[in-house]
Amino acid sequence: MKILGIESSCDETAAAVVQDGTKPLSNVIASQVEIHSRYGGIVPEVASRQHMLSAIPILERTMQEAGVCPADLAAIAVTHGPGLAGSLLVGVNLAKALAFSWDLPLVGINHIEAHIYANWLGERVPEFPVVVLIVSGGHTDLVLMEGHKQITRLGSTRDDAAGEAFDKVARVLGLGYPGGPAIERASREGTPRFKLPRAWLRGTYDFSFSGLKTAVVRLAQDLGLPDASGSDSAAADIAASFQESVADILATKAIQAAREYEARQLLLAGGVAANSTLRETITRRSPVPVLIPDLAFCTDNAAMIASCGYFHLLAGTRHGFELDAVPGLRLA
Numbered sequence: 001m002k003i004l005g006i007e008s009s010c011d012e013t014a015a016a017v018v019q020d021g022t023k024p025l026s027n028v029i030a031s032q033v034e035i036h037s038r039y040g041g042i043v044p045e046v047a048s049r050q051h052m053l054s055a056i057p058i059l060e061r062t063m064q065e066a067g068v069c070p071a072d073l074a075a076i077a078v079t080h081g082p083g084l085a086g087s088l089l090v091g092v093n094l095a096k097a098l099a100f101s102w103d104l105p106l107v108g109i110n111h112i113e114a115h116i117y118a119n120w121l122g123e124r125v126p127e128f129p130v131v132v133l134i135v136s137g138g139h140t141d142l143v144l145m146e147g148h149k150q151i152t153r154l155g156s157t158r159d160d161a162a163g164e165a166f167d168k169v170a171r172v173l174g175l176g177y178p179g180g181p182a183i184e185r186a187s188r189e190g191t192p193r194f195k196l197p198r199a200w201l202r203g204t205y206d207f208s209f210s211g212l213k214t215a216v217v218r219l220a221q222d223l224g225l226p227d228a229s230g231s232d233s234a235a236a237d238i239a240a241s242f243q244e245s246v247a248d249i250l251a252t253k254a255i256q257a258a259r260e261y262e263a264r265q266l267l268l269a270g271g272v273a274a275n276s277t278l279r280e281t282i283t284r285r286s287p288v289p290v291l292i293p294d295l296a297f298c299t300d301n302a303a304m305i306a307s308c309g310y311f312h313l314l315a316g317t318r319h320g321f322e323l324d325a326v327p328g329l330r331l332a
Contacts, residue, residue: 001019001021001074001310001313002018002019002025002066002068002072002073002074003017003019003073003076003077003307003309003310003313004016004017004062004063004073004075004077004306005017005018005076005077005078005109005302005303005305005306005309006059006077006079006091006094006095006302006305007111007114007300007304007305008055008079008083008087008088008091008094009079009081009082009083009084009087009088010042010047010083010084010087010137010138010300011031011032011035011042011047011050012029012030012031012032012301013029013030013050013051013054013058013091014028014030014058014300014301014302015058015059015062015302016062016301016302016303016305017062017063017066017068018121018303018306020310021117021120021306021307021310021311022121022307024121024303024306025065025066026063026064026065026066027296027297027301027303028058028061028065028302029058029300029301030050030054030057030058032046032047033178036177037176037177040171040177041177042084044084044085047086047087048084048086048087048090051086051087051090051091055091059094062302070098070102070104073102073104074104074105075104075105075106075107075309075313076095076098076099076102076106076309077095077107077108077109077306077309077310077312078091078094078095078106078108078109078323079091079108079109079110079111079305080108080110080323080324080326081110081111081325081326081327081328081329082110082111082138082139082326082327082329082330083111083138083325084327085325088326088327089325092108092325095323096323099321100321105313105318106318106319107309107312107313107318107319109305109308109309110308110329110332111300111305111329112134112139112141113151113308113331114304114307114308115269115270115304116143116145116151116308117304117307117308118269118293118297118298118301118303118304118307119267119268119291119292119293120307120311121293121294121297121303121304121307122291122293122294122297124289124291126145126291127264128146128147128150129144129145129146129263129264130144130145130265130266130267130291131143131145131154131254131257131258131261131263131266131267132145132266132267132268132269133250133253133266133267133268133282134269134270135161135162135163135250135268135269135270135271135272135273135278136161136162136163136270136271136272137163137167137180137271138161138163138164139156139157139161139270140156140157140161140162140207140250141153141155141156141157141331142155142156142205142207142253142257143331144257144263145267148311148312148314148315149312149315151331151332154257154261155205155206155207155253155257156206156207157206157207157208157209158201158206158207159208159210160208160210160213161209162207162246162250162272163179163180163270163271163272165209165212165213165246166178166179166183166272167179168213169183169213169238169242170239172220172225173186173216173220173225173226173235173238173239174225175239180271180272180275183239183242183243184275184276184277186232186235186236186239187239187240187243187277188236189232189233189236190233190235190238190239190240190241191240192237192240192241192243192244193237193240193241194219194237194241195241196212196215196216196219196242196245197212197215198212198245198248198249199212199249200252205253205256207253209246209249216238220235223238225238243275243277246278247278247282248281250278250281251278251281251282251285251286252285254266254282254286255282255285255286258287258288259287263288264288265289265290266286266288266289266291267290267291267292268291268292269293269298270298271299271300273292273293273298274295274299279292
């Protein structure tokens with residue numbers, strides 16, 4: 001069964017065809033990083049206009065690379081939230097138009113849930129029950145998954161998401177945008193010599209990164225960063241210290257949940273799951289096998305949308321043409 005997935009929740013226009021929920025036949029992404037890096041962050045209006053320009057070329061390339069025509073597809077899955085309203089509308093309306101013209105079922109997908117399904121696109125298939133740590137630019141969630149459509153949220157961020165914190169710290173240190181890759185690059189040249197705070201929020205599986213971010217801002221100010229003289233050793237050391245702190249918090253909470261709920265596996269998902277320090281820390285500490293998507297499936301992509309759509313379709317999920325974008329959609 002082949003599913004066409006469409007993703008446009010933020011600043012990537014993406015389409016993919018996935019067979020049986022696990023085999024990507026194509027996965028095409030048009031990134032807007034270069035455009036938004038000029039502004040130091042995503043400009044929603046610019047993002048939605050760029051989606052409109054990219055959507056049809058990306059769709060055509062996806063179908064061509066997969067070697068399929070509309071008659072080969074079983075359904076169309078599309079992200080309808082959470083995300084930027086204008087960006088979501090482009091993808092949702094494209095999906096509805098295609099579903100109508102090609103006479104195919106339409107399945108609306110929660111973007112956060114779809115990140116979990118990036119783990120179904122690898123060589124190992126997850127075995128329930130699993131604990132999943134979802135870390136991205138807009139979301140930091142810890143969930144228990146006992147089966148398809150059986151998801152219980154254990155905790156989430158109370159302020160900044162991990163990815164947001166990376167972006168803000170990178171800006172403070174003058175490292176550029178996007179923050180995740182910039183922090184990781186700088187960290188390779190530094191040592192984690194600064195002791196930065198960790199908000200444990202004892203008795204919960206919630207996260208908080210605002211205090212850590214504030215500590216970095218004050219430390220950078222004390223050291224006169226960004227350093228106009230061009231010396232970046234202190235910035236690299238702060239980046240390494242910050243990255244270590246975030247990885248420690250995320251890994252500790254995720255592993256604690258895996259133990260408490262007797263998970264068979266611990267899964268990583270989301271853009272921050274591409275961070276090598278986080279991947280290494282969780283893999284080294286975890287008492288159960290850790291599954292991590294390939295780097296291509298960590299950041300926003302449509303293969304994860306199609307994979308998630310396949311399992312929803314098997315469960316009988318169908319949406320009508322009243323499907324709308326829901327910017328604040330929560331993970332059920």
